[in-house]
Amino acid sequence: MTIRDIVKMKNTGYCILVLVAIHFFSCSDDKCNLETDTLLKTELLVQDQNLNQIKYIDSLSVYSDEWTDSIHYSKEGSNNSIFFMLSPNSDTTQIIITSTVVELNDTIFLYHKRNFVLISPECGFVVNFNIDSLANTRNYIDSVFIRNNEVSTNENGHIQIYF
Amino acid sequence: MRMGIFKYIFSIIIFFSFIHAYGQEDSLYVQPEEKEPLKFLGLKFGVNVGRFADFQFKPERFSYEGSFDFNLNNKYFGIIEAGYSEIDLEKDTYNYSLEGTFFKLGMDYNMLxxxxxxxxxIGLRLGRANFSHSAENVSIEDDxxxxxxxxxxxxxxxxxWFEVSFGVKGELLKNVYLGWSAIVKVHISGGKDESFLPYDIPGFGKGGNTVNLGVNYYIYYQIPFDRK
Incomplete structure (x- = not known):
């Protein structure tokens, strides 16, 4: 068998492959089929007995001044966690933690970098975040730890808040 | 990531050592042949016709690519490849454009x-791309x-970037060759701006990847001088 034969044989194979691929692509829609969420996992851990007694976490909510709504903590299926996106329009995200059973709020400032990535023509841009540092008030918060500072479609950014 | 690049380079060295050793095997037992001096035997001009399939597979991209190969003893081929690529995406949530050129220099080794x-x-290439990209009206939605x-x-x-390829070329008509090659491309440096990753680096492929795979589908014309 010469290279010419191989080329001809491969040519036939290639044509079949092209036809199959054309068929496959012509059947694909223009919808985004990739993961586009870049959410920070925020784990809420209450160790203070007084807060546990008044069921602080059961009526806990999280919001930001720029949000039009808030996230209410729900025990069921949450693994003590809430998920939200960091600010796409600033390198600082301010998150306020409130509970109806206490008078004061706590505020967390997350300082991060934003990276814009075009993940596919259909899905468009997503914002990945890299958390540099954070600061927080200490009304009820005891400590906050960054467990994973990369927030992207592949990496689950993760912080832990101890009360 | 750097370890990954070293791993690839190491694998390539092992691969070529093996091929070299295999080629030398006979010479251990027979009188070594006198080395033939390198002689320039011809020049091929090629067009990557695979790029014309972009309209189907990558409609957002317009690109072309050509090559010259310099035949030395039908064994070694000096390769120069160059091309142009532009991407234009106009969507509801963003407009993205990229434009650039690329240039590759390398060598093919004929085992026939x-x-x-x-x-x-097999072939080796060193590639370089120069490109710019920008985006407008990028909308980020969230709940x-x-x-x-x-x-x-x-x-x-x-x-x-660095490329290793394996391919075939066959003369189907007089002086006209068809050829394919499968390519592994390993990023060396530049163009990986994490704050705004290029969607497709001309000649290299997906900007977020350290390693890209590719297939080239070429038609060549051999300039028929000094050919019997």
């Missing part, structure tokens, strides 16, 4: 002895944050 005017072998729209000014980069 029986049909020396054809080619079955909580208000709609955020931004633009990203044009940024220019130089990217370097």
């Amino acid at each position: 002895k029986k049909y020396p005017s054809d080619f079955l072998g 909580h944050w208000p709609l955020f729209t931004t633009s990203i000014d044009s940024r220019t980069y130089n990217t370097y």
Whole structure:
């Protein structure tokens, strides 16, 4: 068998492959089929007995001044966690933690970098975040730890808040 | 990531050592042949016709690519490849454009002895792309944050990469060759701006990847000088 034969044989194979691929692509829609969420996992851990007694976490909510709504903590299926996106329009995200059973709020400032990535023509841009540092008030918060500072479609950014 | 690149380079060295050793095997037992001096035997001009399939597979991209190969003893081929690529995406949530050129320099080694005017072998290339990209009207939507729209000014980069290929070329008509090659491309430096990753680096492929795979599908014309 010469290279010419191989080329001809491969040519036939290639044509079949092209036809199959054309068929496959012509059947694909223009919808985004990739993961586009870049959410920070925020784990809420209450160790203070007084807060546990008044069921602080059961009526806990999280919001930001720029949000039009808030996230209410729900025990069921949450693994003590809430998920939200960091600010796409600033390198600082301010998150306020409130509970109806206490008078004061706590505020967390997350300082991060934003990276814009075009993940596919259909899905468009997503914002990945890299958390540099954070600061927080200490009304009820005891400590906050960054467990994973990369927030992207592949990496689950993760912080832990101890009360 | 750097370890990954070293792993690839190491694998390539092992691969070529093996091929070299295999080629030398006979010479351990027989009188070594006198080395043939390198002689320039011809020049092929090629067009990557695979790029014309972009209209189906990558409709957002317009690109072309050509090559010259310099035949030395039908065994070694000096290769120069160059091309142009542009991407234009106009969508509801963003407009993205990228434009650039690329240039590759390298060598092919023909492992055939029986049909020396054809080619079955391996190749090495060093690639360089110069390109710029920008985005406008980028809208980021979220359940909580208000709609955020931004633009990203044009940024220019130089990217370097290394390629290893395996391919065939056969003369189907007089002086006209068809050829395929499968390519592994390993990013060396440049163009990986994490804050605004290029969607597709001209000649290299997906900007977020350290390793890209590719297939080239070429038609060549051999300039028929000094050919019997």
